[in-house]
Amino acid sequence: MGELAGANSKEGAESMQDSCVATIDQLSLCPERESCEQARTFAAGLLNQQLWCWGQDIKHPKGNLLLEFGFQRTSPPDEQKNCASMYRLELPCDQRIVLRGFGVFFGDDRHGGIFVERFGFSPQLTSQSTLDTDAWSCEDLPPMKPPGNEKQAIACRLLMLSLIEWIVDYERYVRQRRGPAYRPASLRQWNNGKRFYLPAEQMMPAWRKISLLSASGRLLPAEHVA
Template sequence: MGSSLLHALPQDVRRDGERLFDISMWCIGRDVSHTDNLLLRRGLSRERIPAGQQGTSAYSGALPGGGALTLWGFGALCRVCGESVYVPRDGFTPFLVEEGRVAWPVFQAAALGTPREPVTPGECSAARAAVASLAEWLAGYEEWVVSLLGSGWRHECLAARRKAPAVPVEMLAAEWRRLAERVEALERPVENESFVPFTGA
């Protein structure tokens, strides 16, 4: 893993994000198999896998504050700030994708080509914006699911998972919002200096 990634997301954010993303993606997998496919009900559009192909269906929708989202079982692609940022389920490390070189529709991670690390300040900023938007979308989605079906459905989803969740299901939306705030705060390191009291003549 290149050191440039540290400029996009610190290791603790990636670690916490990976834990949350794994829980949410598991739950979303249950949501799409619900008798009333919850992603479709939420307003996302679906691109089914053609017969004989491997992979997972693609669900697309809008991100909060602008931008677009494509969600698969293996990760998410966020189009923000003029960049296409791929956030894999495994590792939660944002990469840049050159969409012009991708043959759409995509049903496997390998079809996204060779994503590259964000290296310039602008690319790192876009990567952070994408992760924050994704976290906000997932927070809003979790709140919507609970308002629609109650927390019982999420407990049912996680009961089918053999390992205990890293966070209680009731805290999932709040933890996503907290992660979004942590990522957004990475964009404001210099502003914090303004809180130092001025002393002197």
């Protein structure tokens, strides 16, 4: 791929994210106990940047970091030759993650699955914890919808917390394997002055803060907060 880095990039979501150097302090401006649109916008920008980083990890000169981490790569069939490869990973506790250029699917046999699209941060929920078919586009995903009741909102939050915990663990692994200078270097091309950019040293703390906001339900749109 430059696969995850640029798939369906929409010029890196420049049309959807304000051009800025972001800081984690922006997440501290969310009102208490309320759904926070500003936090969702920040999280959407960070996910877009994270997908770029995974795309750079695939192209690392010392080897594909996603494969090294344990992901399985599936190349697109001939009829989908313009699509990026798919990366999926089975996790402990009957969980799994699928990385696509257009978003991330996370499944847990206890709670179902969520899909978080690249250019937004409104998780869509499904009762399926596993993708039955390869997701070469959004149309290949199972039926997804926002959480519609308290039980679904709780499941959505639990899935989001597990996904974010995995992202933080992965970033910690990358730092250990490639050193502290690697992630800042991989973001140099991303930081073009025209799109959301969070300095590398703030990425893990920002994901942890987003995890806290997810746990409280403040990253769900107001109508979906249980």
